[in-house]
Amino acid sequence: MKYVDLNVRVGELTGGLDPAPYLELLPALSTSLPPGARAFAADQSHYDFAGRRCVKDLTLHQATFLHDGQVLDLRLRHNCWKHDEDLVIRYTGVSDVQIDTPNEPSTWDDLGTLILDETLPHNQGCTHEMAFRPGSVIVxxxxxxxxxxxxDCPEVQGG
Structure with missing residues (x-):
């Protein structure tokens, strides 16, 4: 990640998360993002750790390539203690997907829980980097x- 800090130190503790550097730059960055990416990145609840629509703690459930690899659909599954919805992300005009995990070869199956993400402008449109425990994906x-x-989360929906 270029701006989201995934290893903040607070006193003696390390490993905290801080999206503030990214969020400070996001208004300027967003003018160069395509419309859908801009809306996704700038959503007020995106980085609200206590919010139901924060991406933190989602898990990758399914990755599907369509249209000869030009479209990628990711379905991120909710955490029943935090979310009451799943997140479906569709990437159009896909030119590159990088998966990095501790195991080789890196696969979608080796990704764990989503920590945070970052969307940045790119000459093709944008990049979306997701940090998982363990691993990462850049589209x-x-x-x-x-x-x-x-x-389907009865623990949250049923109270």
Whole structure:
């Protein structure tokens, strides 16, 4: 990640998360992001750790390539103690996908819980980097569409 800090030190503790450097630059960066990526990155609840639509703590459930690899759909599953919806992200005009995990070869199956993400402008449109425990994914594409969809989470929905 270029701006989101995934290893903040607070006193003697390390490993804290701080999206503040990214959020401070986001208004300037967002003018160069495609419309869908801009809306996704700038959503007020995106980095609200206590919020139901914060990306932190989601897990990758499914990755599907469509249209000869030009479209990538990721379905991120909710954490029942925090979310009541799943997040579906569609990347259009995909030109590159990098998966990095401790195990070789790196695969979608080796990614754990999403820590945080960062969307940045790119000459093709944008990049979306997601840090997982363990691993990371970087998608380069023309644009992103993100949609929160109903999840089956009786612990949250039923109270």
């Amino acid at each position: 380069t594409c023309n644009d992103i569409t993100a949609e929160w969809v109903e999840a």
